[in-house]
Amino acid sequence: MSSPPRFFRDSSPAGAPGYKRSQFTYRHLAQLASSSSTCPLRVVSHIDLDCFYAQVEMVRLGIPEDKPLAVQQWQGLIAVNYPARAFGIGRHCTVTEARQLCPDLIAQHVATWREGDENFAYRPDAAEHIATDKVSLDPYRLECRRILAVIKDHLPARLQKVEKASIDEVFVDLSAHVYEILLERFPELARPPPYDDPSEQLPMPPLSALDWQADALVDLDSEQAELDDPDWDDVTILIGSEIVRNVRAAIKEKLHYTCSAGVAKNKLLSKLGSAHKKPNQQTVIRNRAVQHFLSEFKFTKIRNLGGKLGEEISRVFNTELVSELLSVPIEQLKSRLGDDTSVWVYNTIRGIDTSEVNPRTQIKSMLSAKSFRPSIDSREQATKWLRIFAADIFSRLVEEGVLENKRRPKSANLHFRQGAAGGGQTRSRQMSIPQGKPIDEEMLFEIAKTLLCQIAQEGRVWPCSNLSLSIGGFEDGITGNMGIGAFLVKGPEAQVLKATTRSAFEPGGAGDTVQPPEKRRRTDEGGIQRFLTKREANREADARLGSDVAAPRGGASSGSEHMPGVTVRPSGPHHQAPVAAHLCSRCPAGFASPEESREHQDWHFAKDLHEQERVGLALVSREPAAASSSHTGTMRSAAAPPKRGVGRPKKTERGQSKLNFG
Ligand code: CTP
Numbered sequence: 001m002s003s004p005p006r007f008f009r010d011s012s013p014a015g016a017p018g019y020k021r022s023q024f025t026y027r028h029l030a031q032l033a034s035s036s037s038t039c040p041l042r043v044v045s046h047i048d049l050d051c052f053y054a055q056v057e058m059v060r061l062g063i064p065e066d067k068p069l070a071v072q073q074w075q076g077l078i079a080v081n082y083p084a085r086a087f088g089i090g091r092h093c094t095v096t097e098a099r100q101l102c103p104d105l106i107a108q109h110v111a112t113w114r115e116g117d118e119n120f121a122y123r124p125d126a127a128e129h130i131a132t133d134k135v136s137l138d139p140y141r142l143e144c145r146r147i148l149a150v151i152k153d154h155l156p157a158r159l160q161k162v163e164k165a166s167i168d169e170v171f172v173d174l175s176a177h178v179y180e181i182l183l184e185r186f187p188e189l190a191r192p193p194p195y196d197d198p199s200e201q202l203p204m205p206p207l208s209a210l211d212w213q214a215d216a217l218v219d220l221d222s223e224q225a226e227l228d229d230p231d232w233d234d235v236t237i238l239i240g241s242e243i244v245r246n247v248r249a250a251i252k253e254k255l256h257y258t259c260s261a262g263v264a265k266n267k268l269l270s271k272l273g274s275a276h277k278k279p280n281q282q283t284v285i286r287n288r289a290v291q292h293f294l295s296e297f298k299f300t301k302i303r304n305l306g307g308k309l310g311e312e313i314s315r316v317f318n319t320e321l322v323s324e325l326l327s328v329p330i331e332q333l334k335s336r337l338g339d340d341t342s343v344w345v346y347n348t349i350r351g352i353d354t355s356e357v358n359p360r361t362q363i364k365s366m367l368s369a370k371s372f373r374p375s376i377d378s379r380e381q382a383t384k385w386l387r388i389f390a391a392d393i394f395s396r397l398v399e400e401g402v403l404e405n406k407r408r409p410k411s412a413n414l415h416f417r418q419g420a421a422g423g424g425q426t427r428s429r430q431m432s433i434p435q436g437k438p439i440d441e442e443m444l445f446e447i448a449k450t451l452l453c454q455i456a457q458e459g460r461v462w463p464c465s466n467l468s469l470s471i472g473g474f475e476d477g478i479t480g481n482m483g484i485g486a487f488l489v490k491g492p493e494a495q496v497l498k499a500t501t502r503s504a505f506e507p508g509g510a511g512d513t514v515q516p517p518e519k520r521r522r523t524d525e526g527g528i529q530r531f532l533t534k535r536e537a538n539r540e541a542d543a544r545l546g547s548d549v550a551a552p553r554g555g556a557s558s559g560s561e562h563m564p565g566v567t568v569r570p571s572g573p574h575h576q577a578p579v580a581a582h583l584c585s586r587c588p589a590g591f592a593s594p595e596e597s598r599e600h601q602d603w604h605f606a607k608d609l610h611e612q613e614r615v616g617l618a619l620v621s622r623e624p625a626a627a628s629s630s631h632t633g634t635m636r637s638a639a640a641p642p643k644r645g646v647g648r649p650k651k652t653e654r655g656q657s658k659l660n661f662g
């Protein structure tokens with residue numbers, strides 16, 4: 001645990017000799033208290049687990065921190081720990097290639113469901129059973145929930161605002177919490193503003209050392225900026241950083257996982273910060289450092305600028321660098337990109353992002369799928385998979401609080417792709433999930449069988465190359481923010497969960513878990529990325545139909561994870577997704593054709609830009625331009641392996657030695 005920094009207790013009083021005012025006002029302070037997303041003193045953190053699946057396996061199996069380990073899915077790797085990355089091993093490697101680089105590598109296969117079995121398990125022979133197994137990510141989901149519980153436990157319940165952004169990361173809006181601490185340390189800030197005028201500027205913070213402890217402080221672009229007196233935004237971000245350091249220490253202490261964090265004024269920057277230095281570090285991007293920090297990035301590495309839009313911008317303006325794009329006036333951007341897009345781009349490269357941290361995670365649909373290579377040709381075989389899909393989806397429903405009736409799906413859909421691998425017609429059937437009685441695995445299985453029966457009755461449907469069961473149209477049982485209770489499964493829920501996850505944690509299990517990297521990555525993305533190109537939208541629609549095909553390096557894929565952007569979403573307005581052939585991932589709309597769906601996505605895209613609401617999910621590659629030459633656009637490139645060992649002391653950042661004013 002860190003000790004708080006030492007401050008002088010008094011701020012310079014108004015009217016004192018050399019009196020200088022803060023650039024912030026009493027109104028800004030009030031905005032901080034209410035976690036306003038436009039508050040210039042705002043503090044947001046992004047916390048991301050280091051090599052998450054790999055750490056889960058290391059902790060589960062009791063493997064020492066310095067041993068190289070990778071998580072295997074079929075012949076590919078889906079997570080690589082930092083000691084293994086030091087050998088040049090990354091997600092791009094096959095198991096064989098990885099072993100050539102590091103013969104001592106521990107390759108742990110993910111847990112799998114097996115055709116005919118009712119539980120997933122770690123199996124020593126999973127890699128050879130691509131045809132009969134389906135990966136299970138439940139062990140990681142369970143750990144994710146435990147981590148969330150620790151985070152929430154550590155923050156005052158009435159002030160916390162935590163958004164689960166993916167299986168291994170959260171955004172935390174720390175503003176209200178920081179405000180409380182700020183007032184404790186500087187009671188003079190609690191006094192009413194002079195003349196009761198909230199637009200009055202605050203007194204300056206005391207000139208004392210800001211103790212950044214072990215934070216990685218992003219450099220500033222000029223020595224002068226470092227010499228400028230610290231203002232209240234430096235102080236709030238420092239307090240935020242202390243909180244985050246303690247949260248990270250609690251995760252390490254209680255669950256033995258390390259994570260990295262970014263602390264900044266918004267989601268966009270904090271997300272960039274958490275990826276900036278890994279593993280087991282936290283990066284602080286003070287407001288005064290934002291421009292310098294961003295200018296080191298290629299804008300094409302900013303996720304929402306990584307696709308067609310980024311390509312278009314680099315073509316039109318003949319540069320990929322944020323630093324060069326910064327000099328392009330807004331009018332010029334507008335003339336080439338249109339008004340809304342330009343405003344968004346203009347703001348993003350300046351680190352401006354007012355998107356909210358949404359405490360509720362809205363799952364809109366869930367899908368469990370399997371592609372068959374070779375295809376299957378009987379109802380009996382298909383039924384065995386339906387049993388697995390039902391179990392898989394049910395365990396995720398448990399997680400969603402369905403047993404406490406917090407949220408409940410209304411409809412189920414079965415997709416059936418006829419024919420040999422890759423081709424063929426897709427048939428689907430949908431039905432309502434009976435309301436008024438508890439959903440259980442058996443009920444889902446019965447529904448799935450009924451739907452299969454309806455499809456089979458059409459005649460001449462076999463063989464089948466892909467089968468998927470999805471549920472959607474979630475309705476809320478309880479409104480309001482989720483407390484810790486939503487993550488800590490209790491009573492009967494716990495029983496079910498235990499039954500469905502037990503095998504994954506049994507000692508002596510040999511496997512690990514996996515998901516196709518492509519899919520995982522898209523799940524992580526979210527934001528407007530999915531709507532940037534028609535092709536993207538189409539791919540999503542495809543995936544929703546269960547057309548999960550290529551896994552990394554020839555592995556079969558399993559669509560067992562929540563569909564990217566579809567199932568796990570930040571809240572905002574409450575959406576419900578009916579199960580239809582082409583579902584909108586943003587609202588309840590469903591469409592008969594991919595064209596209609598794409599048009600609709602374009603509309604969302606335009607609307608997004610306009611409202612600038614969701615853009616804060618802009619996720620960016622962590623490498624600054626200079627370090628990313630061999631980078632191919634994936635987010636956590638293994639091409640730049642970090643140093644061996646976790647949490648070794650690092651050299652002092654420039655800003656750390658410079659912020660001493662005491
Ligand atoms: N994941 C995946 N396929 C991808 C990306 C991620 O299966 N293409 C899974 C990984 O197994 C990973 C988890 O999702 O452990 C979180 O992903 P991410 O945070 O991107 O990477 P980490 O493995 O956690 O590594 P890092 O330390 O760089 O965050």
Ligand code: CA
Pocket residue numbers: 048049050051052168
């Ligand atoms: Ca991670």
Ligand code: CA
Pocket residue numbers: 048049166168169524
């Ligand atoms: Ca992540």
